[in-house]
Amino acid sequence: MNTQDIQSLIDRYLAGETSNDEERRLALALYEAAEATDEPLPDDWQAVLLMLGELTLGESLYDDILARRSHTLSAESLSMQNVSAGSTSSKNRRLRVWRWAAAIALVFATSLGIAFYQSKTSQRTVASASTNNGTSEYHQWDTPVSPVRQPDANSHINEHDQSHESTQSVASGNANRRKRKAVQPMSKPSSAELPAPPQEEGAEESLLAAAEAELQKGDVLYQALSPDDDPYAAIEAAMRDIRSRGERVEAMVAEITRPY
Amino acid sequence: MTRSDFEHIALQLRPLMLRVALDFFGSADDAEDVTQEAQLALWRYCERIDPARNIKGLAVRVTKNCCVSWHRRSAFIATVPDGSPSGPASAFSPSPHELLEAQDAQALLTEALARLKPRERELFEMRQLEGLTLDEITHLTDIAKPSVKSMISAARKKLLTDLKQRLRQ
Numbered sequence: 191m192n193t194q195d196i197q198s199l200i201d202r203y204l205a206g207e208t209s210n211d212e213e214r215r216l217a218l219a220l221y222e223a224a225e226a227t228d229e230p231l232p233d234d235w236q237a238v239l240l241m242l243g244e245l246t247l248g249e250s251l252y253d254d255i256l257a258r259r260s261h262t263l264s265a266e267s268l269s270m271q272n273v274s275a276g277s278t279s280s281k282n283r284r285l286r287v288w289r290w291a292a293a294i295a296l297v298f299a300t301s302l303g304i305a306f307y308q309s310k311t312s313q314r315t316v317a318s319a320s321t322n323n324g325t326s327e328y329h330q331w332d333t334p335v336s337p338v339r340q341p342d343a344n345s346h347i348n349e350h351d352q353s354h355e356s357t358q359s360v361a362s363g364n365a366n367r368r369k370r371k372a373v374q375p376m377s378k379p380s381s382a383e384l385p386a387p388p389q390e391e392g393a394e395e396s397l398l399a400a401a402e403a404e405l406q407k408g409d410v411l412y413q414a415l416s417p418d419d420d421p422y423a424a425i426e427a428a429m430r431d432i433r434s435r436g437e438r439v440e441a442m443v444a445e446i447t448r449p450y
Numbered sequence: 451m452t453r454s455d456f457e458h459i460a461l462q463l464r465p466l467m468l469r470v471a472l473d474f475f476g477s478a479d480d481a482e483d484v485t486q487e488a489q490l491a492l493w494r495y496c497e498r499i500d501p502a503r504n505i506k507g508l509a510v511r512v513t514k515n516c517c518v519s520w521h522r523r524s525a526f527i528a529t530v531p532d533g534s535p536s537g538p539a540s541a542f543s544p545s546p547h548e549l550l551e552a553q554d555a556q557a558l559l560t561e562a563l564a565r566l567k568p569r570e571r572e573l574f575e576m577r578q579l580e581g582l583t584l585d586e587i588t589h590l591t592d593i594a595k596p597s598v599k600s601m602i603s604a605a606r607k608k609l610l611t612d613l614k615q616r617l618r619q
Contacts, residue, residue, distance in 0.1 A: 206606065248516075252514035
């Protein structure tokens with residue numbers, strides 16, 4: 191509070207317009223002004239200080255000391271809060287670092303475990319393959335489990351029917367073997383591979399016999415096309431043979447179809 | 451107010467004064483000592499106290515004044531090295547010159563107050579000693595607030611003129 195403020199407060203004090211708080215502030219300002227300099231205060235100020243009295247001055251000093259003390263306490267508590275907050279933040283930072291380190295270690299350990307398991311699995315597969323030499327056990331290690339391998343009724347029927355057909359006749363044995371080779375054990379049987387009804391077995395046998403005969407013709411042609419002979423002569427001989435066969439067949443047909 | 455009347459009131463004032471001192475020191479022992487000192491000061495002053503007035507405000511102000519005096523004394527003891535031959539309490543005591551100046555100033559104020567009109571002196575003491583506000587003085591004296599304000603202002607100006615003349619002499 192400067193001199194002008196003090197003087198204006200003194201004027202208001204003399205006019206009876208000051209409050210208790212303003213009078214305490216005026217007493218404190220006059221006391222501090224007297225303490226600040228060795229020279230005596232002006233007469234007006236000394237008289238006002240006397241009029242305000244020891245009680246007002248003591249009350250103002252009391253409030254001033256309490257205010258300073260609370261300010262100091264609040265500053266100390268603020269610094270303590272800052273210190274505690276700093277330690278807390280460093281703790282949180284350390285905790286975050288440890289969390290990241292733990293997560294990285296967990297991922298590393300998991301990847302190591304997976305790699306170890308895969309290496310062990312491959313070793314067991316190789317060992318099994320070497321001991322069983324490609325048996326069904328070898329296929330069990332490598333064959334993935336898929337819904338296609340699920341057993342169903344059609345596959346049983348197909349296998350049972352194929353075994354039945356293989357014992358029926360010697361003529362149809364080769365064809366049946368070829369069919370078994372053509373059928374994939376892993377694939378689902380199609381409608382063409384399903385067993386034929388019992389009433390069509392005779393027609394199927396005749397068809398198989400015709401096919402066998404055609405194959406024998408092919409064998410003849412193949413034998414005729416051996417590299418040692420002249421290919422043109424062989425072809426002509428084969429054509430002649432076929433032609434003669436056709437003539438014989440025509441004669442047979444004419445003999446059969448001749449009206450009685 | 452007689453001293454026997456004050457002894458009855460002092461028991462009622464004691465918790466209030468003790469709380470003021472405890473707020474300042476935070477120590478029950480110091481607060482007890484300061485309360486006793488403040489009650490002693492009031493006991494010396496009690497014959498000038500109007501029993502119809504509210505003495506609580508005056509008791510609080512006196513207690514605060516004693517707290518400050520005690521605090522100054524304690525601060526001085528803390529700064530004086532141990533084994534001082536004069537002792538801390540005696541070292542804190544004002545010098546005879548300062549004591550004489552304080553007594554002269556108090557005597558000047560008392561004489562100036564004595565030269566005021568009784569109503570002006572009463573209102574001035576209610577405002578300065580008891581710390582009552584204008585509204586409280588208006589309520590206690592049944593005098594209009596502007597009148598209270600003008601009488602207090604007149605009393606202050608008279609005191610200022612009187613004290614200035616005395617201080618120049």
